Amino acid sequence: MKRFLGMLTLVGFICSAEVTYAQVEKADQEFEQLSYSTALELYKKAFEQTKTVPILQKIVECNKRMNRYKDWEAWAAKLIAADNKNPDNYLTYGEALVRNGKYTDAKQSFYLFGRYSSGKLYESQFLQASCDSALYQMNNPQTQATVKSLDILSTPYSDWGLVKYRNGFVFSSDRPWEQKTIDKNSKKLYGWTGRPFLKIFYVESDPEKNSWGTPTLFSDFFNGEYHTAGAAFNERQNTVFFTRTRFVNTPETGTKPVLRLEIFMSEAWKEARAFKHNSILKYSVGDPAVTNDGTRLYFVSDMQGGYGGTDIYYCDMGADGEWGPFKNAGPHLNSKGDERFPTLMNDNVMFFSSNGRIGMGGLDIYRATREKEEWKNIIRLDYPINSPQDDFSLIVTKISGVPENADKIKLEGFFSSDRFDSKGADDIYQFTCVMPQFQKEYYYKGRTINNETGLPITNVTITVIDQASKVSNTYKSNEKGDYEVPLKPNRQYEIIMKKNNYFASKQIFNTGDKLRPDMLQSDLKFDPIVLDRAIRLNNIYYDFNKSTITAESQADLDNLVGVMKENPEIIIELGSHTDSRGDATANLALSQKRAQTVVDYVVAKGVPAARIIAKGYGKTKPLVMCDNTSDCSEAEHALNRRTEFKVTRLKTDMSASK
Structure with missing residues (x-):
């Protein structure tokens, strides 16, 4: 009898192992097909049977890719407990903690990532610096900025990318929609999220009166089989650009599908035609932004040869109406991370999102200004516009002066975010903020000091070089060591300080990074030259x-x-x-x-x-x-x-x- 019971136990164990193996195999197939919502449930069931690290890693990765921040953190903590020597586990745990606003804990996790990694010290220090910056922002918020959810458009689904169009706005959403013509795709869901595919919607609105109509599908004609999102219009609003997605098998991936983006455009609502520089078998092209006259198009791509994961590019329309060669928007704008969702204000100011700079976490919104053909003077918008989660697709709908301060302007508009108070995956938010005029004069001032004694140094020569124009001016600190030099806004300067018997000091100073006057004050410290001191x-x-x-x-x-x-x-x-x-x-x-x-x-x-x-x-x-x-x-x-x-x-x- 005991032998019989033992055989039953063994058979049950084998059957359980086979079921678990089948679940993992099916989950892996769904994961490879980018159906993360389905794969996640299968991995979780398999993990109940056999708590292995590889399954745990896949659960963490699914939650990460679906932006389920709290679940991502909870499962990543279990992964650390199961395997506390793998540096990548500390990296993903730190990233999850950042997305949940737990910067102090995240900093410790990033420190351990650097400690256990080989050659990742710079990345670890960069991530820790981002945590310090975010904590400062949270503890010292910009009081002249307000943010509130646009509840009228918020749903449990993803709603984002508000863009002005005629008597209202268009936006992107994966909410269910009523199709005029029922076809085989009407009930199709996106396996990545488990929700419908994104479509473009239109809503009539008068924001001044806080009047909003009922959203309707923008056009069956433009909306495609899969995602259609991210509309952009020229000033005359007779040409629309938007992004579509397709699943393709490339020569590199074989049977494994890849989700790729393409830009399409329609003039006078004629049939949409593909953008000239689409190359779906090689790379993605999306997130269009167009100048007022419609002759320059900015877009995002992950093509090889960029500065990071995805970069911002642009191309100009020739006299023949055809798009010319594209160019990378340059290293001032693009980073080692991802740049996404560019929007233009008067053609010479760009708002975009990036995760490649020291910021709050996820995608943060930045502003850049154009000087000739270069985008420079990158500034990160303050908290609460930026948050620990993804913040993107900012548009300005109104600019006004600030009566009590002629050097500042007030901006009003909308942006998108999946922050914790959102009703769905992404929501649209209204904002107001006060920031310096795009053109005014700053004064950079402080004191020149001996770094060892703390005493002031007099008559230090301070040379200020405008990096764009290469024009230089020279100043000196006075008998008290005080200095004051005038600088233009939205400029990058090289500042060189020299004094006999002291090591020269040089720094790069970007006035576009400084939104508050107190940040233009800095003591310049010099180390004395002592012979034969190691x-x-x-x-x-x-x-x-x-x-x-x-x-x-x-x-x-x-x-x-x-x-x-x-x-x-x-x-x-x-x-x-x-x-x-x-x-x-x-x-x-x-x-x-x-x-x-x-x-x-x-x-x-x-x-x-x-x-x-x-x-x-x-x-x-x-x-x-x-x-x-x-x-x-x-x-x-x-x-x-x-x-x-x-x-x-x-x-x-x-x-x-x-």
Whole structure:
């Protein structure tokens, strides 16, 4: 009897394993088909049977891709508990915490991501800095901004992208709609979300009177089989641009479908035709924004050769009515992340969203101004317009002056967000905010100070160079060390400060980043030049027992190059030190090779070889004495392994000695 019961238990276990395997296999198929809502439920059922890390990772990824922020965080916490050594687990957990506004916890998770990762220190520090920035924004909100939900258009579905059109607005939504002609696609759902596909809707409105009609489908003619969204109109409103999606199998993906975007346009409501630069088998093209005259189109693409995941591009219409070659909008506008949803205000101001800059979390809204053919002066809009979640598709519907302050303007309009008080996946919000005029004069002021003593330094030469025009002006701090220099708004400046016997200081200052006058005040601190004082270079690493510099070291070596170029009067010695372990002669030779490698790098960057010499010290000058190598900890050995430079002479000394 016991043997029989044991056989039943074994059979039950095998059957359960087979059911679980079948569920996971089916879930993987749905995941590969981008049907994350279906895959998620199958993974969760499988996880009840067998709590494995791979299934847990897929559950986390499904919630992440569906922007289910709270579930994403909860499952990511379980993933950390199950596998606390995988750095990617800390990354996704930190991202989920950010989306839920838990910046302090997220910062710790990003720190652990950097600690357990190899070569991801910069990314970890960037993410931690974003947490600090967001906390500051939350604790010091811009009081001259208000945000409220546009409840009349809010549903449990996704509603976003309000754009002015005739006597109302169009917007994108995946709410159910009443089709004039019933066809096989009328009940089709999008597997990614489990909701209908996006369509374009129209609603009559008079925002001044807070009057809103009932939304209706904008056009059966424009709306396609899958997603149709993101409408943009020229000023005459006789041409519309919009985005459609398709599932395609590319040569690279084979049977695995890829969701790709294409732009279509319709003139005078004729049949929609494809945008010239669509290339659905190679990349996506979407998020159109058009200038008032309709002759320049901005769009977003993930094509190769950009600065990040998705970049903003543009192309111009020729005299023959055909679109010319496209160009990337440039590194000022585009980042290493994703830039999305550009909108234009008077053709020379752009609002767009990005997740590639220090911000609040997810997509944040930024403003850029155009100077000639370049978009510059990127500023992030303050909280509460930006939130820990995705914020995008901002349009300005009204601009007015601020009676009590002629240097500022008041903007009113709408944007979209999936923040926690939304009724659905995405909602439309109204906003007002006060910001500086696009053209006015700032004064950058403060005090020049000795960084070691804290005492003011007088007669510091301050050179201000407009990065766009290359026009420079020179000023000096007064007898109290106070300085004040005039700057134009929405400009990027290079500011160079020099004083004899002090290291020169240089910084890039962007007036477009500063919305509040108090942020234009800054003390400029200078380090005195002390001959033969060793200055440690941080983050200089070599491969084990080699003299080759790792890629991680180049940023700090570039800083040294900058110091040498900004201070052409200094002559330095570059010293390399080993720890106290190993043969003294071998260490001396290795340290000399390492020092020379650094010198060669600096010289290759344009610094004259006569201004820098290499000196290897081996283990002759330890910072921490170790009578026996076992007496020192690894941290103490690391202190002894260092690269330093010291100023040995100044060019003024050389001329005096001749």
